[in-house]
Amino acid sequence: MSEKGKSLWGDAWLRLKRNRLAMVCLGLVVLFTALALYGEVVYRYHDWKDISPAYQKTNLDLAYQAPSSEHWMGTDGLGRDVMARLIQGVRIAYKVGIITSLIAIPIGVILGCLAGFFGGKVDDFIVWLYSTFASMPGLLFILAIAMVVPDNGLLGIYLGIGLTTWVGLCRLVRGEVIKHKEQTYVQAAKALGLGSGRIIFKHILPNISHVIIVTFSLRFPAAVGTEVIMSFLGIGVQGEPSWGLMIDSARMRLWQGMWWEMTFVTLAVFLLVLAFNLLGDALRDALDPRLND
């Protein structure tokens, strides 16, 4: 049970540690993170040395080879090793998933909290703001930003996706905060002289953390999907292997019996999303003291 002085987060970690499945998922997430970091290092190194990395090596003689002991996941249409590219692709998937979340989630949470808690003019303004954002076609907006921001399109994509996808979370958080604001424990905190910032972020936020966690685990695959479309439209990743591009190119060949590229990339996406979702669920439960035993 709970130890003396441990906070909610400390308790949640203890509980999470006892959850086998959650730990396996955490392991997977750590593995993917390590691969992403590895990919970044490899990319930077080759970029700096100005040489072509192994995963870019084309060899048309080896095109469309089925998985073998040499190429565990086979090769693609240009004879490049699918596994190498898959691993390298983690980097982009991660960046798109995580960086866009790091942009969208704080915006959504903070604006949602402020709107819900203070109401009145603040609320009107924030509701106006997100209605405006919501009424703009997201793809167009991303395209516009991507055009303006350089850095081979990637930064543009992060900003574009990040700045368009906070609206849903903001709405949810606002609604939850409005609900919690009426509850006696918030009233009691006010009567005890606690400031608004403390009430919002220390008292209300832990009670609505599930909304944020669920949103995070749902937006990850969505972000990867958007990246696919972006790459497809030619403003995303150029040249570097990304899961989006790989799925897109494999799609064409699938009916010709080249199943491996599609299979392994989809599997990787599936594993990553599954790990995040299961971990998110476990974390959500661990953060609810009423569910512990």
Next chain:
Amino acid sequence: MMDSNPILKVSNLNIHFGSGDDLVKAVDGISFTVGRGETVALVGESGSGKSISSLALTKLAPRAAKYVAGEIHFNGQEMLSLSDRELRQIRGSQISYIFQEPMSSLNPVFTVGWQIKEAIGLHQKGVDRKSEIIRLLDVVHLPQRLATAYPHEMSGGQLQRCMIAMALACSPDLLVADEPTTALDVTVQREILNLLAELSEKVDLSILMITHNFGIVSDLADRVYVMQKGRIVEEGTTHKVLYEPQHEYTKQLMAAVPRLHPKPPASFTIENAKEGE
């Protein structure tokens, strides 16, 4: 008054929380019965396991609770061995609850009228729900306008009366009332108690009443169980327990009952109640 075929028979119930150093024996081997049409009061120390044992009757105790041992027979069925589905059918149609903390037991996002409607709708088909809601509100002395109010717009006592209305909506066989009138003024409390007495008389409603108020016990209950630290320390007819208490703890409780008109040479002062601890 003892019933040879009681509607509820609990034997040797044990419920624990935690384990190791943190083990809490919230309910430590209690047995009690409630006869048909009988009103039984469960009184005792704060934290002695009254609420937990009453919730356990339909396995509603918090998730962390471990049913270590015991049997609960209701209407001939053993409750602890029933499936969730079977339990759901019993909850609210045969056994209904008035929870201890009415203000935290109602759903904050629905109007109370809607919540009462749910309570009716779930278990009674083919009644005119609208007029039934109005009737129920009237029974607990609430104005009709409150049907459209949300819980946070109501006073503590009004919420408590909504809970009572919901509990009565489904005409249960056994009503478990956990401190049902703590937020009510004595006039409304009297009306509610009269209503319960009437139901117990007319339709053989059995009542398990948890309360700290000995006035209510003496008015309503046929028999009393006294709990302390997870155990039942004394039981008997109301008159016997209230006027000829045997156990030390019961005596101490009786001595601590606040009196509206203290007798001049009161044998009780707060000081000697403390010493009795």
Next chain:
Amino acid sequence: MISNESKVKTLLKVDGLNVIYGHKKEAVHAVKDVSFYIKPGEIFGLVGESGCGKSSLGKAMVRLVDPASGRIGFKEANVAQLKGRALQEYRREVQMVFQDPYGSLNPRMKVGHAITDVLTVHRIGKNMEERRERVTELFEAVGLEPDWAWRYPHEFSGGQRQRICIARALALNPDLLVADEPVSALDVSVQAEILHLLKELRITRQLAFLFISHDLAVVRNLCDRVAVMYNGEIVEMGDVSKVIDHPQHEYTRTLLAAVPSF
């Protein structure tokens, strides 16, 4: 009826207070033109019909609902105009125990932390260690196992939660405690202990109370003066022995007649 005996300075003085919820057609006039005063160290009881506006009145005292009109004076200040630091200071001096103990505790915060949090905000105690000690002290004072402070609210019984709320309200050493049915979930013996504690505090610390209750016997034993509310108005007010032993108003008589006897 008031103020012939108010030679001692009053702590709290309420004049012509009105609380109205909602607008126009749907407005609920919960508190109607209520005036009373409380002296330092005095226990002022408030009894009345369920839904007559007692909690609303209590919440107005701690600025959780804004009165439609009327004045609340505390010491020298006009409570309605307090802002910023002055309001925070006021909230240290005037505490409230809510009618709904479970609801007034944050479900995701250990009850001990709920108390240390408040102490931190008001800069009481030099470090965490001292604040923890204060929690232990408070828990002992209300008859709870100090180790239990590091549990979540749902792990307690109704009466235990009620005592936690009392402990939290006392943590800041207030001058006035608005106690909304603070002992309704306690067995009579624990109740006697808590009432004893409250009586002690009024003597040692000059703590004054607005004590809202349905239990007339408790009010009779604890309070100095009492007001009877009916339908938003105070219909009778005076020394507790006078009001309870010789009720003047019709409603007070009905109320007293309905007390279950034992």
